[in-house]
Amino acid sequence: MAQSEKQVSLVIPLYNEEEMMPILIEKLEEFRSKNSVISEVIFINDGSRDKTEALVYELTSTLTGYHLINFSRNFGHQIAVTAGLDFVTTDAAIIMDADLQDPLDTAGKMIEKWQNGYDVVYGVRKERDGESVFKKATASLFYRFFKWITDLDIPLDTGDFRLLDKKVIKAYQSVSEQQPFVRGLITWLGYDQIGIEYHRESRKAGETKYPLKKMIRLALNAITSFSDKPLRIATQVGTILSILAFIGILWVFYVRLFMDTAVPGWASSLLITLFLGGVQILFLGIIGAYLARIYGEVRHRPRYLLKNSWKSDGTK
Numbered sequence: 001m002a003q004s005e006k007q008v009s010l011v012i013p014l015y016n017e018e019e020m021m022p023i024l025i026e027k028l029e030e031f032r033s034k035n036s037v038i039s040e041v042i043f044i045n046d047g048s049r050d051k052t053e054a055l056v057y058e059l060t061s062t063l064t065g066y067h068l069i070n071f072s073r074n075f076g077h078q079i080a081v082t083a084g085l086d087f088v089t090t091d092a093a094i095i096m097d098a099d100l101q102d103p104l105d106t107a108g109k110m111i112e113k114w115q116n117g118y119d120v121v122y123g124v125r126k127e128r129d130g131e132s133v134f135k136k137a138t139a140s141l142f143y144r145f146f147k148w149i150t151d152l153d154i155p156l157d158t159g160d161f162r163l164l165d166k167k168v169i170k171a172y173q174s175v176s177e178q179q180p181f182v183r184g185l186i187t188w189l190g191y192d193q194i195g196i197e198y199h200r201e202s203r204k205a206g207e208t209k210y211p212l213k214k215m216i217r218l219a220l221n222a223i224t225s226f227s228d229k230p231l232r233i234a235t236q237v238g239t240i241l242s243i244l245a246f247i248g249i250l251w252v253f254y255v256r257l258f259m260d261t262a263v264p265g266w267a268s269s270l271l272i273t274l275f276l277g278g279v280q281i282l283f284l285g286i287i288g289a290y291l292a293r294i295y296g297e298v299r300h301r302p303r304y305l306l307k308n309s310w311k312s313d314g315t316k
């Protein structure tokens with residue numbers, strides 16, 4: 001079969017996106033009328049509590065190629081994307097957000113690159129509109145920190161907006177981590193990857209579903225899933241502090257035994273004790289983060305549960 005006859009799916013997670021649904025579906029239909037390779041749109045409804053689900057039925061029941069997967073509750077964006085990939089039946093899939101921050105034009109360019117033989121085409125955010133200075137700064141800082149702390153050569157300023165060939169999807173499915181960090185894992189998989197730059201637009205309707213708390217969780221998950229450097233740093237800091245403390249002890253004994261005075265100052269001893277207590281608790285917290293991750297893995301719970309699924313051509 002010629003590469004041009006191959007079909008592509010769009011994988012789009014939805015969490016309380018009722019404001020977006022009419023405009024999203026309108027834009028998707030416009031895009032599909034120009035790009036016939038897109039035969040399937042997979043929506044993963046991540047436990048929305050608003051009218052998202054009802055709107056999908058209402059707006060797509062007379063259209064072809066829409067597939068809705070309803071989760072039993074909110075499992076989070078990364079899990080929603082992972083589940084969406086499990087339902088892809090075509091030759092490639094593009095992961096994109098529901099808020100049209102990932103432009104459809106860029107998705108079209110990704111398809112061209114894939115038709116030219118690349119297995120993964122990821123979007124690199126050149127400019128970002130409509131996001132707070134805080135969000136942009138923390139995101140930028142995080143990608144650089146992540147690159148430093150892991151041995152993974154993750155491309156900077158990329159999100160989950162990317163095209164994956166069927167063989168990459170299959171490889172991704174063989175990774176069974178409980179808390180997958182999607183963009184990191186896809187980098188880790190390898191294959192022929194290429195980035196294309198794009199202008200990240202502002203959210204077209206509704207509010208961000210990624211508050212600070214979820215961003216921090218994503219960042220911690222990313223680090224604990226790809227790096228043991230925090231544990232090694234803990235050991236190194238511990239070693240250095242122990243050596244310093246030992247030198248201090250020798251000094252105190254020296255002064256007491258060979259001089260007429262003793263080293264004075266309970267205040268400084270107290271401060272040092274408090275400081276060391278703080279360092280110990282911090283490092284226990286770091287160990288705890290890894291322990292929690294291991295605990296999550298060994299429980300072997302299913303990563304997501306489905307309430308039901310639906311296809312716009314009427315079949316289940």
Ligand code: UDP
Pocket residue numbers: 012013014015016017046074075076077080096097098099101203207208209210
């Ligand atoms: N999302 C999800 N589950 C969540 C949070 C978000 O499926 O728990 C979806 C959301 O509907 C959107 C995508 O993930 O399609 C990205 O979320 P958002 O645009 O709010 O994040 P931001 O762009 O602000 O980082």
Ligand code: MG
Pocket residue numbers: 097099101203208
């Ligand atoms: Mg967004």
